[in-house]
Amino acid sequence: MTDTQAAPTAVPAASAATGVAVVTGVSALAPGGIGTADFWDALLEARSGLGAVTRFAADGFPVRVVGEVAGPETVPGVDPRLAVQTDRWSQLAMVATDEALHDAALDPAALPPYDLGVITASSSGGNAFGQREIEALWSKGPRYVGPYQSIAWFYAATTGQLSIRHGMKGPCGVLVAEQAGGLDAIGQARRTVLRGDARVVLTGGTEAPLSPYALTCQLASGLLSPGADPQRAYLPFDEAATGHVPGEGGALLLVEDAGQAAARGAPRPYGEIAGYAATFDPPPGVRPGGGPTALRRAVEGALADAGATPGEVDVVFADAAGSPDLDRAESACLAEVFGPRGVPVTAPKSLYGRLYAGGAPLDVVTALLALRHQVIPPTSPYVTRAAAHPIDLVGRARPARLRTALVVARGYGGFNGAMVLRSTPPTDSHRIPKGRVR
Amino acid sequence: MNQRRAVVTGIGVVAPGGVGTKAFWKLLTDGRTATRAISHFDASGFRSRIAAEADFNPAACGLTAEETVRMDRAAQFAVVAAREALADSGAAPEEVPAHRIGVSVGTAVGCTVTLEQQYTQVSDNGSRWVVDAADPFPHLYRALVPSAIGAEVAWAAGAQGPVRTVSTGCTSGLDAVAQGAQYIEDGTADLVLAGATDAPISPITVACFDAIKATSPNNDDPAHASRPFDRDRDGFVLGEGCAVLILEEAGAARRRGARIYCEIAGYAQRSNAFHMTGLRPDGLELAEAIRVALDRARLPVDSVDYVNAHGSGTRQNDRHETAAFKATLGEHAYRVPVSSIKSMVGHSLGAIGAIEVAACALAIEMDTVPPTANLHTPDPELGLDYVPLEAREYPVDTVLSVGSGFGGFQTAMVLTAPRPEVGHD
Numbered sequence: 090m091t092d093t094q095a096a097p098t099a100v101p102a103a104s105a106a107t108g109v110a111v112v113t114g115v116s117a118l119a120p121g122g123i124g125t126a127d128f129w130d131a132l133l134e135a136r137s138g139l140g141a142v143t144r145f146a147a148d149g150f151p152v153r154v155v156g157e158v159a160g161p162e163t164v165p166g167v168d169p170r171l172a173v174q175t176d177r178w179s180q181l182a183m184v185a186t187d188e189a190l191h192d193a194a195l196d197p198a199a200l201p202p203y204d205l206g207v208i209t210a211s212s213s214g215g216n217a218f219g220q221r222e223i224e225a226l227w228s229k230g231p232r233y234v235g236p237y238q239s240i241a242w243f244y245a246a247t248t249g250q251l252s253i254r255h256g257m258k259g260p261c262g263v264l265v266a267e268q269a270g271g272l273d274a275i276g277q278a279r280r281t282v283l284r285g286d287a288r289v290v291l292t293g294g295t296e297a298p299l300s301p302y303a304l305t306c307q308l309a310s311g312l313l314s315p316g317a318d319p320q321r322a323y324l325p326f327d328e329a330a331t332g333h334v335p336g337e338g339g340a341l342l343l344v345e346d347a348g349q350a351a352a353r354g355a356p357r358p359y360g361e362i363a364g365y366a367a368t369f370d371p372p373p374g375v376r377p378g379g380g381p382t383a384l385r386r387a388v389e390g391a392l393a394d395a396g397a398t399p400g401e402v403d404v405v406f407a408d409a410a411g412s413p414d415l416d417r418a419e420s421a422c423l424a425e426v427f428g429p430r431g432v433p434v435t436a437p438k439s440l441y442g443r444l445y446a447g448g449a450p451l452d453v454v455t456a457l458l459a460l461r462h463q464v465i466p467p468t469s470p471y472v473t474r475a476a477a478h479p480i481d482l483v484g485r486a487r488p489a490r491l492r493t494a495l496v497v498a499r500g501y502g503g504f505n506g507a508m509v510l511r512s513t514p515p516t517d518s519h520r521i522p523k524g525r526v527r
Numbered sequence: 528m529n530q531r532r533a534v535v536t537g538i539g540v541v542a543p544g545g546v547g548t549k550a551f552w553k554l555l556t557d558g559r560t561a562t563r564a565i566s567h568f569d570a571s572g573f574r575s576r577i578a579a580e581a582d583f584n585p586a587a588c589g590l591t592a593e594e595t596v597r598m599d600r601a602a603q604f605a606v607v608a609a610r611e612a613l614a615d616s617g618a619a620p621e622e623v624p625a626h627r628i629g630v631s632v633g634t635a636v637g638c639t640v641t642l643e644q645q646y647t648q649v650s651d652n653g654s655r656w657v658v659d660a661a662d663p664f665p666h667l668y669r670a671l672v673p674s675a676i677g678a679e680v681a682w683a684a685g686a687q688g689p690v691r692t693v694s695t696g697c698t699s700g701l702d703a704v705a706q707g708a709q710y711i712e713d714g715t716a717d718l719v720l721a722g723a724t725d726a727p728i729s730p731i732t733v734a735c736f737d738a739i740k741a742t743s744p745n746n747d748d749p750a751h752a753s754r755p756f757d758r759d760r761d762g763f764v765l766g767e768g769c770a771v772l773i774l775e776e777a778g779a780a781r782r783r784g785a786r787i788y789c790e791i792a793g794y795a796q797r798s799n800a801f802h803m804t805g806l807r808p809d810g811l812e813l814a815e816a817i818r819v820a821l822d823r824a825r826l827p828v829d830s831v832d833y834v835n836a837h838g839s840g841t842r843q844n845d846r847h848e849t850a851a852f853k854a855t856l857g858e859h860a861y862r863v864p865v866s867s868i869k870s871m872v873g874h875s876l877g878a879i880g881a882i883e884v885a886a887c888a889l890a891i892e893m894d895t896v897p898p899t900a901n902l903h904t905p906d907p908e909l910g911l912d913y914v915p916l917e918a919r920e921y922p923v924d925t926v927l928s929v930g931s932g933f934g935g936f937q938t939a940m941v942l943t944a945p946r947p948e949v950g951h952d
Contacts, residue, residue, distance in 0.1 A: 227653030249934025502678035
């Protein structure tokens with residue numbers, strides 16, 4: 090690379106800025122649905138992507154059911170030169186990024202490089218890659234550790250690779266808060282765009298947590314489902330809930346200022362990132378004081394940030410932990426904020442598992458697709474809502490007038506996040522895409 | 528102007544050469560090095576067998592036996608530094624509503640010490656791919672997800688506001704402090720614990736830097752192995768440690784009569800989009816970050832009194848950042864003192880950025896510039912004043928601190944002595 094660049098500019102503000110952060114491109118990579126269209130079809134048909142472990146010989150392994158993204162371990166479509174230096178988690182993000190860029194009709198080379206940022210979430214880094222290299226070290230010796238361990242295992246690998254691959258020289262970030270981290274990343278992307286520190290931020294996250302050692306680590310949380318039946322292993326809000334099923338995948342999306350997006354001729358945005366808030370639980374064993382729970386503060390904080398009342402929310406995408414105590418805390422919170430059964434609540438992740446850093450971005454994408462197609466995707470049909478949960482749990486795809494959606498996410502250890510998404514009205518310059526509602 | 532500004536009112540440090548802020552500052556101003564032969568594990572068979580290790584006794588630092596078992600070494604550092612910082616600030620966290628306390632803690636490699644140790648157990652020293660999952664160490668999940676470090680700091684401070692763990696490799700520390708400052712600026716928190724921690728001196732991390740020859744092989748002379756800006760440098764020396772800063776809104780800190788070390792006046796993050804480990808000698812993107820950070824601080828380039836360099840001890844870094852300093856500071860680059868404390872405390876990956884901010888805050892408070900140790904033969908290609916060997920008494924009001932890391936990340940931060948003309952209500 091010998092390119093010489095024009096003098097960079099430190100002036101971020103552009104006249105077209107509107108102060109509204111919108112999503113102009115999405116992607117989805119999940120067990121049971123590879124690519125946005127396939128994923129959305131799978132959800133509307135309530136097709137489960139959960140199944141037995143296939144990527145290693147798991148006879149006798151205590152985790153029976155997982156959510157694998159089908160295909161070989163090296164993700165198809167990734168340049169072999171990059172594939173050898175990256176973990177599957179980064180490769181999933183590369184493929185998802187390609188889809189999101191295409192969806193947003195964005196050619197990164199057409200914009201000034203400092204106006205393009207990358208902010209992703211990661212919860213556990215390059216698991217299979219890291220395990221392979223530690224195995225080489227301990228079974229053969231230090232000289233058998235390869236040169237790419239230093240760039241494939243750490244949590245920043247994905248953001249770095251995406252920045253390099255697409256020439257994005259603006260603000261880059263990596264946030265970790267287990268399943269809540271994706272909302273932090275998207276929230277930070279929104280802040281970056283609204284402050285004029287970048288015009289476009291590639292954000293979201295993926296996870297590939299299904300290597301033998303990563304699964305063993307997750308077992309220690311006590312939150313994994315021991316179930317052997319793929320249909321019944323992950324049943325959030327059900328009497329029979331026994332934990333969650335971990336899955337791989339996630340979503341990358343493009344966040345930009347609405348005015349700037351229109352100025353570059355972007356397709357019609359999926360919606361606005363209207364509000365975001367994050368809170369943290371009291372330490373374990375400490376009784377919370379009299380006020381609202383930290384989870385409720387996150388939900389109400391996101392609504393306040395969006396300038397929205399609870400009555401304006403048309404659908405909630407629940408965190409849906411699948412563990413009785415956590416489910417009760419969430420349903421109680423939603424009943425307090427919205428009234429008992431006051432708003433449709435759905436948990437499509439019951440069809441494909443908890444994707445950790447990939448989970449909340451995929452819920453955000455799902456919420457945006459729901460706003461676009463005016464239909465609420467369902468929770469797994471195998472879930473029977475327990476009477477103890479005073480929520481309107483959506484059990485089959487439900488057409489509805491949707492303008493505002495709320496995504497709730499919680500991360501292990503006490504992290505809470507909430508994000509409000511609002512549909513943006515189509516303008517004359519945007520064709521209304523043909524809906525996929527059936 | 529009513530803009531909320533973040534100021535530093537407390538400092539806690541766990542660094543090689545002695546736990547606590549006092550020991551840390553003494554090491555720096557004495558110009559001593561804390562690099563030595565690795566003692567944490569048997570490093571024979573490795574290319575680089577040296578590191579800057581912290582002599583850290585969890586019990587002596589006030590951690591209970593339960594905490595010591597529960598937390599990885601990196602989390603232990605963070606909790607100890609957080610407690611020191613809170614005590615130093617004189618802030619009473621119990622008087623701040625819990626939901627107004629936030630945490631932003633950085634780490635590059637998280638809890639890899641625990642991850643590796645436990646891996647050797649369940650894999651029978653790497654002899655089985657499908658590890659024994661029957662009865663894992665009860666706290667193993669906390670090691671897999673580095674957000675556990677953010678959670679531990681939150682618990683230690685009773686924080687129930689926004690809590691995040693930032694993991695941008697070697698710029699994690701600066702980025703975490705910047706994002707903590709954003710909580711104050713945005714009004715999402717009134718008291719923030721911001722910092723970074725890393726404990727990477729374990730076989731897998733030492734081996735991975737061996738593999739790319741990034742670390743110094745000067746095993747015969749560990750005390751003089753970290754030699755940023757010296758003609759004879761031959762790689763960085765791995766370190767470990769942590770710093771946590773207490774950030775408050777300037778006006779509120781003043782009203783409660785807090786000691787204000789400095790203000791976080793500006794910061795910016797850019798990326799080179801070039802190579803995961805390589806740097807171009809022109810330092811273009813780091814220069815852009817410096818320019819934007821100074822712009823946000825509304826400070827002219829010649830107001831910079833001290834440049835706290837990334838100074839990792841590699842030739843490509845020395846050229847890269849020196850070019851960036853010359854490009855942004857112009858003639859002033861040749862006048863301003865520039866130094867790297869990595870010459871003394873090593874390169875603790877994500878932690879070092881926060882440790883360096885702590886050093887900058889102390890430099891402003893004490894009007895003293897820490898030196899670049901081991902700098903006997905300055906590289907003639909570079910040509911700036913790298914403050915060789917001895918600390919320098921020098922009036923320091925404005926500091927530029929920079930970081931550069933794998934992934935191509937470049938971060939710059941500007942710190943200033945408390946400015947009475949801004950930040951008041």
